[in-house]
Amino acid sequence: MTKSIPGPNAKAILERGIPVFHNGLRYAEDVQKASRRGFRPAGQVMVDRAKGDYIWDVDDNKYIDFQNGWATNPIGNAHPEIIEAVHEAHKRYGFHYDHPLRYELAEKIAAITPEKALPRFTFEVSGTEAAESAYYMAMCYKKRRHVITFSSSFHGNSLGTKIFSGLNTKKYMEGWNGGAIIAPYPHSDHIPANMTEDQYSDYCLHYLEHHIPKYIADKDNIAAVMVEPGLAEGGNWIPTKNFLKGIRDICDRNDWLMIADEVLTGLGRTTKMWAVEHYDVVPDILVMGKNLSGGIEALAGVSAKDEILGNNPDFSASSTFAGTPAGCAAALKTLEIYERDNVLAHSVKLADIAKDVMGKWECKYEIVRQVRLSGLLMGVSFQKPSDKPDDEHWWYARAVRSEMLHTGVWAISDREENIRMYPALNMNIDTFKEGLEIMETAIAKIDREGQNVGDSPAWPTGDAGF
Template identity: 50%
Template sequence: MSYSLPGPKAEAILQRGNAVFRSGGNYQKRVAAAVQAGKSQRPPQTIFAKAEGDFLYDVDGNRYVDFQNGWASNPCGNANPEVIEAVYAAMKQYGFCYEHPLRYELAEKLLPMTPYGHHTRLNYEVSGTEAAEAAIHMALCARKARFIISFDKCFHGMGMGTKLVSGYSSESTRYMEAWKGGVLKAPFPSAYDAPADMDIEQYVDYCLWHLETRIPSYDVPADLIAGVIIEPGLAEGGNWLPPKRFMQGVKRICEKFGWLFICDEVLTGLGRTGKTWGIEHFDIKPDILVIGKNITGGIEPIAVVTATEEVLGDNTYSSSGSTYAGTPAGCAAALKTLEIYERDQVVAQAAHLAEVAAKRMALWPEMFAIVGEVRNLGMLMSAHIVDPNTGEASVNWGMSVGDEALRRGAFVVNDHENTIRLYPSLTMREETLLEGLGLIEEAIRHVEQQGPLGQDDDVYYPHYYTGFTGY
């Protein structure tokens, strides 16, 4: 089975989008460049007409197993009817107003659920980006210091502040270079980036040395650094999973210098990694926790920052929040989602599905020359795609696998990267999970036999599936 994409209805909508959205003209230029280079097949695109449970349906009637999952925001499946009903009831009763009782009910429900239950204060935000920026300002004000440390490959959002803190790529902050004065970058031990032929253990030692010795000795005195912000798994950076020794080393260094440990769990939190919080895999108590995505079942935007009494009990100077932070609908969605988690044992179900997927995906590096490795932590799943001729990570081979998976009915995350990432709902039916993994295997096999669509990143014009794409 292979869909012809885009279908006629999707094509008509996409043409409208190219005329009005950001950088829409860029897509046509890249298409022309690919045609001139002799590429006969355009990357697939589509427009979705319906999302339901484990599936998406496009405007031309094609069905897809949903591994994109609202960018990991729909833990209980697409358009969960219970959450929608709770949101509707809240909107009907409260509309949008401040100081409604649901704000307090959610705070009292959520704080005991934080890692090891030692957080006592929280603040509502709208998005993960806002929450990460708020957490950083809280740390700066709590420690009365001016610098924050983040890590290579990290991603904390697309706001002005979080772009500067993120280590996604130098291109993501083009023309903003001069704004990075308060951000210190530390290396993250991803195996494919180890310098000087280091093995992973040597690279961990180097990364910890850089954090503990190089930065405070040569960059900024330790007492001017407020803390570090880190993800338990670098999701947007390619699902890189840190060794436990590295994470515990970071925490030890924080305690040594009095730095705050900020844990960004926007994508890894609330069951995505097979535990309620990703940081629980490392036996670490964070000082500040950033929460988003899963908390409202993908229906309403809300995010939360929680922290210890020391950080938020009397933090005079930090300020955050926005007009729609902690709306009645958002709080109602979160309360219902957490109720479903408890009632249906969602985290345990996710852990079971993760074992099923890991067993299947572990075979891929042996089955396929273009799969360098798989990296799985719970339902944070990925395949690292390489050029079979060089063994090097390849954006073009990776994007081609993502494209071919879409044609075969599996919607994966491939954000212009060499890695294909899978974020299924935490309640996906096991047979659907296996069906989707089978479709991805077909896609990998096809690309391995036929080669990538492009030869280099300048020729391989963007796909991005839904919409005109401005990349």
């Protein structure tokens, strides 16, 4: 059944609340503009409650949750055991900076890092702080100014992480670029010069090792290369195995550190504990967050090799609420549940289903440009039908996402022509299949209706928001 989204209760909250926040002064005007173009109002969800694989909005609409708290709820929404662990930690410790759970968790994390090779740890509150901590750690250890990151990468929204991210998140901050060097990332689509994906990957590696030292920064002033082993916010792009191994080799040859930002890809999202394990590489520094504390408390951190964090007197990081008792309790319980319930083995079953179902979509639907899967890091790119004018491709992604939302599945489509999905790693198999079926039905509907769009993007299944 198609839902009315937002419903009356959600509309009342939005009308009262949106003027208080970012772009609040232009919200009403944008809604009217979208309506004049033929778009239905933005399908914004106002969450009332969440449990397991589902969320309900304030108008009691129920959704299968493929958005997953922006990939922070690895074992479902509001897991009762984690909530209980957090509650007990609050009762026992309140908030104090030093407590035994910090040490217990650091030991457990060391034991699950790739090849157990990163035994040192520093706590942070968010993935943003952890990413900043990682590249500052590398600079201090190497006593060098530059860190290389990649186009379309996203490491956070603070001043520092905006500078080192490749997404367009730093308007008017061009003068702050400092030691950031942005290299091309080998996307698997829209590849230039008719290259194959492998050729493009080779070009990006050549740029990294030869172009940057020759034309941009001396190689002896480069501290590290920071890479997401799955370009998440940029659209869930999956690098080739040769690309990650190539970065590791380049870092070794040039005495650079390799930093893996696994805030979103880590702790099981790709069916292995760490996405780098698919590529047979071990980074020198590993950034983590999101899944670490089961979606209940803010917690992140950085693991590093002994020498990098064990003897680095120039480095300092962390903050008041880094490694809180409640956050550490949540993480300890999350890791316990992973092991007890064989969460990663279950995620493999879900990933196999996704591959079987979604692998057919590129052939079946003209608007589906590319399906990308690395375990449960799931992305679909959309395009206009071949006989249509140069409409923006994101109109089709937004239309599909809107149709999904109105028929009961919550996924992400923000800045790009992509829809991204991050289901819980332990999602019920039947629920997962139902969510994919609803998504495919939405794709089929927009694929049919897209043939009748004509010269205008303003067809009634569109969506003004995300």
